[in-house]
Every structure is written in C-alpha cells, then in structure tokens.
Amino acid sequence: MAGHKKNENVLIVEDEEDIRNFCRRALEKPSISTYAASGGMEALEYIQRVKFALMLTDIKMPGLGGEELLKRTKAVSPSTDVIVMTGFPALDSTIRIFKSGACDYIVKPFDAQSLRMTVDSHLEQREQRGDIEWERSLMKKLVCSDVETSKLARENKDAISETILKLCAIAEYPSGLVGGHLLRMRDYCVIIARSLGLTEKQAELIKYASPLHDIGKIGICKSTLLKPGKLTAEEYEEVKRHPLIGAQILSGSGNEILEPARDIALVHHEKFDGTGYPRRISGEDIPVFGRIAAIADVFDALTSRRVYKPSYTIEKAVEIMGSEAGRHFDPLILKVFLGSIEKVRKTAEEFKDTRQGPSGSPGGDNGDILPDPEKKSE
Incomplete structure (x- = not known):
C-alpha cells in the first residue's frame, strides 16, 4: 500500500485511557495529527473546532455512547469518516452501525499493525479520485x-x-x-x-x-x-x-x-x-x-x-x-x-478499473489456479 501523503487529523474517542494512548502511539507518524477524547461530549466539542478526516470511536462509553456520537458526528461533519472500535458485533448491530454512517469497524482486541492498516487504507482512499x-x-x-x-x-x-x-x-x-x-x-x-x-x-x-x-x-x-x-x-x-x-x-x-x-x-x-x-x-x-x-x-x-x-x-x-x-x-x-x-x-x-486498489506482491502460490479468490494460497 502506497500510503497517504496529505496531513490528516484523526480523532480517537475511547473512555479507557490505556486504549486511547495505545491508539495514539500506533498512529503516530508525520502525516497524521491525532486528538483524543475520553467520551462522546468531549468528542463533539473537538468536532465543532477541528476538521477531522477520520474518527475512531468506541461504542460502549459512559454518557453519550458511540452509536449516538456517530449519528451526531455525521450530522455536524458529514465528510468525517467514522471507524467503530468494538468487540465482534452481531449482524444486526453491524448493519445498524453502517447505516448510521460508519465506514468500517475494527474488532477488539486489535494490534497496532491492524489499526494502522485500517486507518491508512481509509486515509489513502480519501485521496484517490472520486473517493x-x-x-x-x-x-x-x-x-x-x-x-x-x-x-x-x-x-x-x-x-x-x-x-x-x-x-x-x-x-x-x-x-x-x-x-x-x-x-x-x-x-x-x-x-x-x-x-x-x-x-x-x-x-x-x-x-x-x-x-x-x-x-x-x-x-x-x-x-x-x-x-x-x-x-x-x-x-x-x-x-x-x-x-x-x-x-x-x-x-x-x-x-x-x-x-x-x-x-x-x-x-x-x-x-x-x-x-x-x-x-x-x-x-x-x-x-x-x-x-x-x-x-x-x-x-x-x-x-x-x-x-x-x-x-x-x-x-x-x-x-x-x-x-x-x-x-x-x-x-x-x-x-x-x-x-x-x-x-x-x-x-x-x-468497465476497466480507472484506479487501482491497494498494491502488493502476490501472496502465496497463486500461479496455477485460483479457485477461491480470497484464499490467496492453495
């Protein structure tokens, strides 16, 4: 993945301080400016003052929960992409989250590499034609x-x-x-x-x-x-x-x-x-x-x-x-x-692709047959 070039603001909303700090450390790089909020109301105050490309939010938080924060964020700042941090969700809650405006979710517990890959992918997509x-x-x-x-x-x-x-x-x-x-x-x-x-x-x-x-x-x-x-x-x-x-x-x-x-x-x-x-x-x-x-x-x-x-x-x-x-x-x-x-x-x-998806070298042994496109190896 080539990575995004533009400097972007990312807001992390998480009531647990250890997870907030972990996310900030994981996303630390010159092209990302991270902000952290301990709850939904603090996050809304940030959103009123700062233009964010991306918000990462927990779902279960005291006070204003993640789902309501998601709805209010999309109403105030529709261009802000929202990724939900959650335990593996049920299908009905997954659909509800997406319909409320989330662009993705990441399942807890996650490691730094998974978080970076998810965030970088979304930020890179924002820069591609048509987004x-x-x-x-x-x-x-x-x-x-x-x-x-x-x-x-x-x-x-x-x-x-x-x-x-x-x-x-x-x-x-x-x-x-x-x-x-x-x-x-x-x-x-x-x-x-x-x-x-x-x-x-x-x-x-x-x-x-x-x-x-x-x-x-x-x-x-x-x-x-x-x-x-x-x-x-x-x-x-x-x-x-x-x-x-x-x-x-x-x-x-x-x-x-x-x-x-x-x-x-x-x-x-x-x-x-x-x-x-x-x-x-x-x-x-x-x-x-x-x-x-x-x-x-x-x-x-x-x-x-x-x-x-x-x-x-x-x-x-x-x-x-x-x-x-x-x-x-x-x-x-x-x-x-x-x-x-x-x-x-x-x-x-x-319908030839006018822009490319993420690039990468071939994974696994795919040269002879690809009966299962997702498997990447036989």
Missing part, C-alpha cells in the same frame, strides 16, 4: 441504471431501495477491490444468462442480484481481507464464513431481487464436484444463478489485480478456468461463457 462518492455512485448504478425505463425497477421500487441501502452499507469500507469489479461481474452474469437461454426476466434478476455476492464480508476482519501475504489456516476459515453471513443478511425479505441475491451470496464458492464451501453441495444442487456467479467472480478475480496477485491475461484466465470444467465449474455453463468471450472482453474493457 467514497465514486464508489457509491458505481454501486447505485448497479441497481438504478435505466430506472425510468426498466419494468423490473418500476415494479420493485421497495426492493431496489432496500438493495441500495445494503450496497451502500459496504460501499464505504476498504475491501481492496474497486467498484469496477461489481459492474464487470454483473454484466458477465447477464451475458452467461442470455447465452444459456434463460428468460429476459431471469437475466434482469441476476443483473440486480449478483453484485451482492460478497456482502457477507462486512462481518470479516478487515485486516484479514487486506492482508497482502498468504492467509493462515485460521484466517482462511474466517474468510470462508462470508457466504453464510451474506445469506443471513439477505434472508427474510421475500422480494424478487433479494431472494436470488441470498442464494448467490450463499453458494458462489460451492464447486460443481462438491469440494467448495460452505455446504459442499454439488452439481445441479447448486442453484443456477450461483453456478453462473461462480464463473463470473473467478474470471474477474483472475483478470484483475489484487493485493496478493497480479492480473492475468484473458487468454491465461480462459486456460486456467477451462482446466476446471466439471470440477470447480458447471461444464455446460463454462462452455457457454467461454463461447461468449468476445462479449466478455468488451465488458472487461468498458
């Missing part, structure tokens, strides 16, 4: 493009609105990816659906549902997602929880978009031969939208630069994926996808 609004606008395009003319959008305004909220809940945290990934994957899924002969309505549904495939990563430690090197076995097991988390977030709505989105989130890491995760289901027991999304997701992972790997050429990606027919991928759907590679190539060019 968070660029990401949010891309996310909204995923479900709102052609909203005036789309019959699906007109009939499902409530579902569209709910989807935008869920997308925006993750649009502001650093995943190491850029918004182009979601746009490309969306269109790859549509290309496959149409080439398979699915109905136009089914193609529309996968267009709106597929970008939510990784929403479960809001429940995964951000330092793990951003780690440039090989994951430990324990870290990989943590990452493997994101399909279940995503399915739980998207469950229960009953609407036309979020139900298939739930299926995609749950099964996009399953493999055709039954060796995937989280349920190790196989063949046609994997919903067709999930089998389509698995191909689109892995293809984009292979042809995109990530913190742990360089990008492969389309030709190399085709070679790698072809060798996985019947193992990782449904062979019929993969054949259809590879037969549409010129359309895929045009989509890749149309």
